[in-house]
Amino acid sequence: MCKGEIAFKDLKMLALDLDGTLLRKDKTIGDLTRQTLHNLRGQGVEITLVTGRVYHFSKHVEDLLGFPVNFICTDGAFLRPVNWRQPVFETINPQVTKMVLKTLKAHLGSVYLVSNDQLLSYTADPDPEIRSWGFIINKHDFTTENEARIKQVEQIIIIDQAAKTRGIYKALNTVLPGVELDMSPSLKSGYNQLVIRPQGVNKGSGLRTLTEILGIDIAETVAFGDWLNDLSMFNEAGLAIAPANAVPEVKEKAGIISAFSNDQDFIAIELQRLLTERKIIA
Numbered sequence: 690m691c692k693g694e695i696a697f698k699d700l701k702m703l704a705l706d707l708d709g710t711l712l713r714k715d716k717t718i719g720d721l722t723r724q725t726l727h728n729l730r731g732q733g734v735e736i737t738l739v740t741g742r743v744y745h746f747s748k749h750v751e752d753l754l755g756f757p758v759n760f761i762c763t764d765g766a767f768l769r770p771v772n773w774r775q776p777v778f779e780t781i782n783p784q785v786t787k788m789v790l791k792t793l794k795a796h797l798g799s800v801y802l803v804s805n806d807q808l809l810s811y812t813a814d815p816d817p818e819i820r821s822w823g824f825i826i827n828k829h830d831f832t833t834e835n836e837a838r839i840k841q842v843e844q845i846i847i848i849d850q851a852a853k854t855r856g857i858y859k860a861l862n863t864v865l866p867g868v869e870l871d872m873s874p875s876l877k878s879g880y881n882q883l884v885i886r887p888q889g890v891n892k893g894s895g896l897r898t899l900t901e902i903l904g905i906d907i908a909e910t911v912a913f914g915d916w917l918n919d920l921s922m923f924n925e926a927g928l929a930i931a932p933a934n935a936v937p938e939v940k941e942k943a944g945i946i947s948a949f950s951n952d953q954d955f956i957a958i959e960l961q962r963l964l965t966e967r968k969i970i971a
Contacts, residue, residue, distance in 0.1 A: 699970050699971070700734055700971045701733075701734060701909035701910065702735040702736075702903075702909065704896055704910055704911070704912040704913070704922055704926060705736070705739060705912075705956065706915060707747065707750060708916075709932070710914055710915050710956070711738070711951070711956065712750070714952055718750075718753050719952075719954040719957065721954040721958075723753070724957070725957035725960055725961060727754070729971050730756055732971045735905065736754070736758045736759070737759040737760070738751075738758055738760050739761040739765075739895065739919075739922055740762055740764075741762075741764045741892075741916075741918050742823060743807075743823035744762040744763070744767050744769065744776065744806050745825050746823040747760060747762050757772065758771065760776075761895040761896060761899060763803055763806075765779065765891045765895030765896075766779040766803070766844055766886060766890050767779075768895055770903060776806075778843055779887040779890045781843070783839045785865060786802070786845065788865055789845055789861065789865070789885065792861060792864050793847070793860075797812075798811055798812040799816070799857075800847050801815065801822075801845070801847075802829070802845055803823075803843045803846070804843065806823075807825045809827055809828075809829040809831075809838070810826050811828070816848045817877075818875055818880065819848060821876060843887070844884060844887075845884070846884055847883040847885075849880065850881075851874075851881045854880070854883050855872075855881070857883060861883075861885075868885065869888065870883060871883070871884045871886070892918055893921030893923075893925040894921070894925075896925050911927065911928045911930065911960075912926035913931075914939060915932050915934055915939055916935070917936065917938060917939065924942070928944045928969075929944050929945075930944065930946075931946050932949065932950050933948055933953075933955065934952075945959060
């Protein structure tokens with residue numbers, strides 16, 4: 690299903706969300722999708738994984754694909770172009786991090802910091818939901834001054850019961866006016882997750898930065914995504930495609946809404962159709 694006319698130039702990059710998009714429910718990649726992406730890479734198209742996951746929880750997908758890719762992780766705060774040994778980080782203002790920890794000193798068990806591709810937790814018994822973000826979780830005493838850690842925070846994640854998280858949202862919105870607070874339902878029923886990112890950093894900004902690094906016109910990028918954090922990427926890419934399983938807000942912004950889901954190789958199906966119809970040229 691297409692929304693309006695699709696005008697697209699040469700295809701130079703594919704930007705692929707992971708969960709609910711490239712990965713099937715069992716966290717594998719369909720053979721048709723893998724082969725299609727392999728073929729396009731052989732024709733010079735850059736393949737980029739764009740995810741809210743941290744890098745250490747994403748890099749194995751490169752092995753699933755069978756070839757090297759670009760990574761945009763932690764919702765745009767971590768960039769690692771193909772063959773770069775060192776990533777590029779975007780970090781939260783240390784004063785913001787300090788204020789969050791000070792404001793939530795009675796609720797630190799709900800707070801997780803993403804720092805240098807690790808998850809820091811105040812509690813030795815982290816919420817199981819946090820493992821959908823990454824598995825390297827280190828207990829850390831947030832009450833102890835550690836300037837090195839405070840300066841290197843790529844994301845703050847707060848997971849708690851929905852009513853409590855709404856109260857935390859209001860408290861942080863009061864002490865941190867102008868700071869973007871992103872609250873959405875958690876995968877765990879009755880819980881919310883509140884995310885604080887570096888100012889102006891998201892999947893879209895990460896995609897824009899990566900295309901600049903690689904010398905690609907971002908208008909020659911096709912983005913695939915299913916969740917709310919993919920909207921910023923949809924706004925930047927030349928064409929946005931959503932699977933049948935995408936949330937309504939994402940379908941509303943997509944140029945194409947596939948009739949197929951992430952479990953049905955929708956990426957390969959839509960790309961092959963567009964190539965056959967010569968609406969994209971690789």
